[in-house]
Amino acid sequence: MPENAVEMLTPDPTDFAVLLIGLPVVTFHLPALVMMALFGLPL
Secondary structure, three states: OHHHHHHHHOOOHHHHHHHHHHHHHHHHHHHHHHHHHHHHOOO
């Protein structure tokens, strides 16, 4: 159990990379998807 707790507390480089890449993708594509949903449905 202590080993797993230490692994959970220590930041994983891969997780940091996923956050670093995923955050801009979500923040930039989410408004685009919302705009497409709002303007794409009436058309």
